[in-house]
Amino acid sequence: MEPLPNVPDLPRPRVAGDVWRTSSGRVELRGGEVHVWRIDLAGLRGAAALATLSDAERARAGRFRFPGDRDRFVASHAALRAILASCVDAAPAALSFGESVHGKPFVAAPAAGRALRFSLSHSGDVALVAVSRGLEVGVDVERVRALDDLEGFAARYFSPRECAALAQIAASDRLRAFFETWTLKEAYLKACGDGLARALDAFDVTVGAAQPRLLAVRDRPGDEARWKFERIDSGPGHAAAIAAPRDWERTRYWRGGE
Ligand SMILES: CC(C)(COP(=O)(O)OP(=O)(O)OC[C@H]1O[C@@H](n2cnc3c(N)ncnc32)[C@H](O)[C@@H]1OP(=O)(O)O)[C@@H](O)C(=O)NCCC(=O)NCCS
Numbered sequence: 001m002e003p004l005p006n007v008p009d010l011p012r013p014r015v016a017g018d019v020w021r022t023s024s025g026r027v028e029l030r031g032g033e034v035h036v037w038r039i040d041l042a043g044l045r046g047a048a049a050l051a052t053l054s055d056a057e058r059a060r061a062g063r064f065r066f067p068g069d070r071d072r073f074v075a076s077h078a079a080l081r082a083i084l085a086s087c088v089d090a091a092p093a094a095l096s097f098g099e100s101v102h103g104k105p106f107v108a109a110p111a112a113g114r115a116l117r118f119s120l121s122h123s124g125d126v127a128l129v130a131v132s133r134g135l136e137v138g139v140d141v142e143r144v145r146a147l148d149d150l151e152g153f154a155a156r157y158f159s160p161r162e163c164a165a166l167a168q169i170a171a172s173d174r175l176r177a178f179f180e181t182w183t184l185k186e187a188y189l190k191a192c193g194d195g196l197a198r199a200l201d202a203f204d205v206t207v208g209a210a211q212p213r214l215l216a217v218r219d220r221p222g223d224e225a226r227w228k229f230e231r232i233d234s235g236p237g238h239a240a241a242i243a244a245p246r247d248w249e250r251t252r253y254w255r256g257g258e
Pocket of ligand 1: 073102103104105119120121122123139140141157158181182185186189190191192193194195196200
């Protein structure tokens, strides 16, 4: 595959059974699989990665106020291109993207890339890219950070049922549960491609459950059975999740940039 941007290794998650693998050569993406790539954006030099981006991406990069944000944007988009290009044996710079009506990006060219589905998320120094052949995938990562008014944030972004469930979680675990719930909701929205067009209280996800799932979807009945979730272990400082349709069979986890 094309080399990913020059990114250093991330600290391994401090848990047994680390799922993240380093790829040695080209990775085959099979039907039914979702591959998740983790890219460490810390200390990246944006200039090298910039070369593979389109004029539109460069223009977006140029609008960031802070150099660090710009470099993280450039590095994550360069990594996304490298990952997608490797799936279709194309050069990263040869990919072009389109956007759905609510902003979900897709590969417009080359033609072989149109069957790919992908999702990108970045928070702090971590970017995750999920990719599949034909499975509408959504991924979200959030840095777990202190919030002054956790209950207020929950009331604003979560459904009443989710807020009630969060209040039942032990105070010491509540912040983490909040961000895990957030990533489940975002991963689902991103898989559906709805973005901000969807009311966040129109559906309920589990809060703090070992096996996350949709409990009720009031604005799209039947989605409860249509979508599956998986939590991603991206270390103690982050919460992350993937959503994909029921026929998602297997997930493989890769470290980018090695
Ligand atoms: C844009 C959105 C899809 C995700 O934004 P986010 O969580 O702030 O940012 P992430 O890094 O996770 O994802 C951004 C990427 O999602 C992708 N994206 C944008 N619109 C999308 C859509 N409608 N569907 C799927 N993916 C989308 C793009 O690749 C984007 O990357 P880019 O901005 O570098 O081009 C949208 O849901 C949003 O802005 N949410 C705001 C946060 C919020 O209110 N969350 C409530 C959670 S309970």
